[in-house]
Amino acid sequence: MTSVTEKSQEPRVERPSVARARRYGVNSRYVPVLATLVLFGLMYGIGIANYEGFSDTQILLNIFIDNAHLLTVAVGMTFVILSGGIDLSVGAVLALGTVIAAALLRAGWSPLLVIVVVLAVGALIGAAQGAIIHFFDIQPFIATLAGLFTARGLAHLISTKSIPITDEFWQTTATERIQLGGFRISPSALVAILIAIVAALALAYTRFGRNTYAVGGNQQSAGLMGLPVGRTRIGVYLLSGLCAALGGILYSFETPTGYSLTAQGMELDAIAAVVIGGTLLTGGSGFLAGTVLGVLVLGLIQTIITFQGTLSSWWTKIVIGGLLFAFILLQRIVTRREP
Amino acid sequence: MNRFATVTKHRLFWPAAALVVLLVSNLFFSADFFAIRMRDGHLYGSLIDILRGSTPLVLVALGMTLVIATAGIDLSVGSVIAIVGAVACLRISELPDQNSVSGVLAAVGVAIVVALALGLWNGILVAVVGIQPIIATLILLVAGRGIAQLITDGQIINVRSDPYRTIGAGYALTIPVAVIIAAAVVAAAVLFTRRTALGLLIESVGSSPTASRLAGIQARRLTLIVYVFSGFCAGVAGLIYSSNISSADGNNAGNLIELDAILAVVIGGTALTGGRFSIAGSVLGAVLIQALNVTIYTTGIPNNVTLLFKAVVVVVLCLAQSPTFRAKVFPKRRKTTAQPAEVAA
Numbered sequence: 001m002t003s004v005t006e007k008s009q010e011p012r013v014e015r016p017s018v019a020r021a022r023r024y025g026v027n028s029r030y031v032p033v034l035a036t037l038v039l040f041g042l043m044y045g046i047g048i049a050n051y052e053g054f055s056d057t058q059i060l061l062n063i064f065i066d067n068a069h070l071l072t073v074a075v076g077m078t079f080v081i082l083s084g085g086i087d088l089s090v091g092a093v094l095a096l097g098t099v100i101a102a103a104l105l106r107a108g109w110s111p112l113l114v115i116v117v118v119l120a121v122g123a124l125i126g127a128a129q130g131a132i133i134h135f136f137d138i139q140p141f142i143a144t145l146a147g148l149f150t151a152r153g154l155a156h157l158i159s160t161k162s163i164p165i166t167d168e169f170w171q172t173t174a175t176e177r178i179q180l181g182g183f184r185i186s187p188s189a190l191v192a193i194l195i196a197i198v199a200a201l202a203l204a205y206t207r208f209g210r211n212t213y214a215v216g217g218n219q220q221s222a223g224l225m226g227l228p229v230g231r232t233r234i235g236v237y238l239l240s241g242l243c244a245a246l247g248g249i250l251y252s253f254e255t256p257t258g259y260s261l262t263a264q265g266m267e268l269d270a271i272a273a274v275v276i277g278g279t280l281l282t283g284g285s286g287f288l289a290g291t292v293l294g295v296l297v298l299g300l301i302q303t304i305i306t307f308q309g310t311l312s313s314w315w316t317k318i319v320i321g322g323l324l325f326a327f328i329l330l331q332r333i334v335t336r337r338e339p
Numbered sequence: 340m341n342r343f344a345t346v347t348k349h350r351l352f353w354p355a356a357a358l359v360v361l362l363v364s365n366l367f368f369s370a371d372f373f374a375i376r377m378r379d380g381h382l383y384g385s386l387i388d389i390l391r392g393s394t395p396l397v398l399v400a401l402g403m404t405l406v407i408a409t410a411g412i413d414l415s416v417g418s419v420i421a422i423v424g425a426v427a428c429l430r431i432s433e434l435p436d437q438n439s440v441s442g443v444l445a446a447v448g449v450a451i452v453v454a455l456a457l458g459l460w461n462g463i464l465v466a467v468v469g470i471q472p473i474i475a476t477l478i479l480l481v482a483g484r485g486i487a488q489l490i491t492d493g494q495i496i497n498v499r500s501d502p503y504r505t506i507g508a509g510y511a512l513t514i515p516v517a518v519i520i521a522a523a524v525v526a527a528a529v530l531f532t533r534r535t536a537l538g539l540l541i542e543s544v545g546s547s548p549t550a551s552r553l554a555g556i557q558a559r560r561l562t563l564i565v566y567v568f569s570g571f572c573a574g575v576a577g578l579i580y581s582s583n584i585s586s587a588d589g590n591n592a593g594n595l596i597e598l599d600a601i602l603a604v605v606i607g608g609t610a611l612t613g614g615r616f617s618i619a620g621s622v623l624g625a626v627l628i629q630a631l632n633v634t635i636y637t638t639g640i641p642n643n644v645t646l647l648f649k650a651v652v653v654v655v656l657c658l659a660q661s662p663t664f665r666a667k668v669f670p671k672r673r674k675t676t677a678q679p680a681e682v683a684a
Contacts, residue, residue: 088598132654137663139612142605145598146653153647160643268414268477275474314488314589321482328470328478 032278033290035334039327040297047300051307061185063299068192069094069247069254070269071295075192075199076126076243077270078291079236082203084216084283085140087237089129089147090244091266093122095259096155097248102163102258111169118245125151126241130234144237148267155260162259165252173253188250195246200288212236216283273298276327297327350608351620353659357652358627361634362386368637381510385633393629394521395420395576397622399596400603401528402572404621405565407604410545410613411465411472413566416600418483419457419573420593424581425490426450428498437500447506451574457483458570459563466562480597487589497586507583517579524575528568529618538616541565545613599628606656 047054064071073090080087097118104114129147133140165171177184203209211232214222223229252258271281273294279286301323305316365372365385375384399416406413430446431437457479464475509516532538540561543551548558573593581587605611606627607620631652635645658664 132658135663135667136658136661138657138661139605139610141601141611142653142657145602146650146657148598149646149650149653153644153650156643156646268480272474272477275471281471281473312493314485314493317485318482318489319485321478321485324481325478328474329468332468332470 029285030287031334032331033287033293035331036276036278036290036293036297038334039330040293040300043297043300043304043323043327047304047307051304054307058183059303060296061183061189063296063303064189064193065186066302067295067299068186068188069251069263070266070273070298071192071292072195072243072247072250073266074270074273074291074295075196075288076240077267078199078274078277078279078286078288079203079212080140080240081271081274081279081281082216082283082286083212083233083236084219085133085233085236086144086271086281087126087129087147087240087244088141088144088267089125089151090240090247090270091263092148092151092155093125093241093244094248094251094263094266095261096125096151097122097245098252098258098262099155099158099163099260100258101249101252102165103158105165105167105170106163111167115249118249119242122241122243122245122248123238124241126244127234127238129241130237133237134230134233152260158260159258160260162257165256165258170253170256174256186254188253191246191250195243196288196292203288208232208235213284216285218284269298272324276324276331278331350617350660351623353656354606354608354620354623354627357656357659358623358630361627361630365634365637368639372637377513382513382515385637387515389626389630389633391515391517392633393626394515394517395580395593396596396599396603396625396629397521398524398572398576398579399593399600400607400621400625401525401618402565402569403597403600404604404607404609404616404618405528405532405541406472406569407601407609407611408541408545408613408616409562409565410548411562411565412476412601412611413461413569413573414473414476414597415457415461415479415483416569416573416576417593417596418480418487419454419570420577420580420596421487421587421589422457422483422490423450423454423574423577424587424592425487425496425589426453427503427578428496428581428587429490431498431500431503432496434500437498438502440502443500443502446503447578450578451571454570454574454577455567456570458567458573461570462563462566465566466559484589487587487592489589491587491589493589495586495588499585503582504585505582507579507581517583520575520579524572525618525622532618542614542616545615600625602653603628606653606660608660 053059073094077087077090100118100121101114104117105111109117125147129140129143132138132146133143173187176187178187178190203212211222211227211229212235214225214227215229215232219229222232251262255262274286274291275281275294276297277286277290277292277294279290301320304323305311305319311319362372369385372385375382375386377383399420403413403416427446427450430449431443434442434446436442461476461479464470464478465472468475505516506520507517511519532541540551540556543554543556544558544561548562552558576596577593580592601611603624604616604621606624607617607622609616609620631649635648640648
């Protein structure tokens with residue numbers, strides 16, 4: 001982004017006020033993510049101080065293992081929100097992915113083919129939503145709500161019952177743990193982390209990533225600048241559908257079943273993760289690292305509740321809400337200077 | 340031709356047309372669908388049922404309309420419904436005589452105060468603390484179900500109170516009480532927003548909170564008011580819902596109603612970006628969604644295809660309303676009325 005602005009300013013007379021504004025702008029962009037990082041550290045410290053065995057690094061890796069699917073889904077959601085949209089269909093697409101995988105594996109398809117089909121279905125649903133949003137000016141909230149209904153409906157249509165997965169590849173991947181030094185990590189978590197790194201690099205260094213920021217910042221300006229607005233908008237929804245379907249595969253590794261009612265309300269978890277990570281819902285500002293931190297925060301809240309161990313199911317919900325509130329409030333205070 | 344075009348261009352035309360098509364299609368499955376009978380001085384019939392069944396959604400969509408007009412969103416309405424039902428039913432179940440009118444009125448009063456407080460909480464988070472509305476109300480969405488279950492101790496509280504049952508299932512002047520309540524709240528909202536400057540002020544806050552503040556409008560207070568109103572509407576909806584089934588279910592009451600309410604608002608022609616709203620449209624949208632649910636039920640479409648059916652209707656209706664879609668698929672025939680093509684969009 002900086003190189004572009006510099007180039008466009010070259011022929012003009014350099015004004016000191018512009019330079020100062022830009023330097024301040026670069027700094028303030030990182031404030032929300034840094035705030036999340038500091039608060040995450042604070043919460044982790046509180047956990048270590050209060051619970052025995054909390055300081056084990058494996059606890060952090062376990063958050064990745066337990067939330068591999070959420071991380072994958074949130075990565076796609078980050079692109080959509082950065083482009084100024086929202087995707088409510090991700091939980092349903094994830095569930096559809098698990099059902100398709102389970103049904104095809106039961107029919108005797110090869111695992112590789114099944115993965116390809118699931119990913120293709122997710123990408124197709126995503127691209128269709130993006131096309132409807134872009135070409136017909138339908139609000140993203142509504143188009144993806146229709147996508148949610150469609151994906152859940154299709155999943156119900158395939159099977160209303162939970163289908164167990166007995167495939168050998170799925171079974172071994174579910175139980176496999178990769179040793180990293182003294183720690184263990186699941187293949188799913190590794191895939192999710194890899195996806196997050198690739199996506200972060202793509203967002204920072206590729207043309208598609210820059211277009212996503214530009215479209216989210218101001219769609220009309222991006223169009224007037226000659227950026228491919230349509231391709232970018234459809235692209236981000238395609239990516240989100242793809243990530244959701246991949247999340248479905250990872251989820252079906254962890255709980256070897258396909259069930260049409262899984263991941264209800266996961267879209268809200270993914271949105272919360274992205275927003276907690278400091279990305280603005282209006283688009284154009286945010287980082288993928290923030291999303292990873294957002295997922296970690298949600299996972300840490302769950303971990304703390306598990307360590308507490310004495311909460312009944314309704315107290316769990318209240319505590320999650322309370323911690324979410326405390327976190328958002330603290331972040332709001334830290335980033336108060338933001339307009 | 341010209342008059343026809345004026346009618347089809349009206350923003351309520353497509354939802355109204357969809358409602359008529361849905362209702363008429365019911366004739367193929369039950370011949371006496373449109374029959375309305377008088378029995379024991381009450382009006383009975385499928386249409387009355389649809390109207391009565393849609394009242395919680397109408398109320399929630401009404402509050403949601405004003406919140407969305409300020410460019411906000413309220414995800415917590417379902418949890419408010421659950422909490423209000425739980426509070427009311429708990430208070431009534433503790434009464435020595437569940438049929439005492441004053442006791443029920445007190446319980447209803449407490450429940451409404453709780454709903455107002457929950458709305459105030461959302462409003463403070465959005466207007467004073469400055470949290471993005473979707474996240475601010477997400478907190479109550481998550482925690483609210485837990486609070487409702489805490490109040491009911493994780494059980495379903497059943498009550499046997501005739502005065503309470505009147506709210507959701509009773510009749511007054513041959514019309515269901517729930518319909519009268521909803522109509523009264525809607526009428527009051529229309530009166531306040533369209534006969535005073537309140538509606539205009541809300542729309543200006545939705546267009547640009549900063550600009551309206553500079554113009555001397557108290558944007559913060561207005562934002563606070565619409566969230567409190569949304570809480571109030573959800574509270575009344577919660578009373579109707581729990582009174583209709585005479586019980587409070589902390590887990591399932593009002594589940595996912597926020598999505599239906601937002602859908603109703605958008606079908607009614609209110610943009611999620613704020614700055615413009617149509618209460619009549621939202622009411623029509625809510626009745627349409629209820630009619631859709633009833634139609635799916637009466638036509639015997641298998642339960643597991645319901646969502647697909649709903650998706651198709653949503654997409655078709657939104658496409659029909661989209662000016663871009665109409666311009667692309669049905670290009671204007673007469674050049675005199677043709678407007679320059681909207682390429683920029």
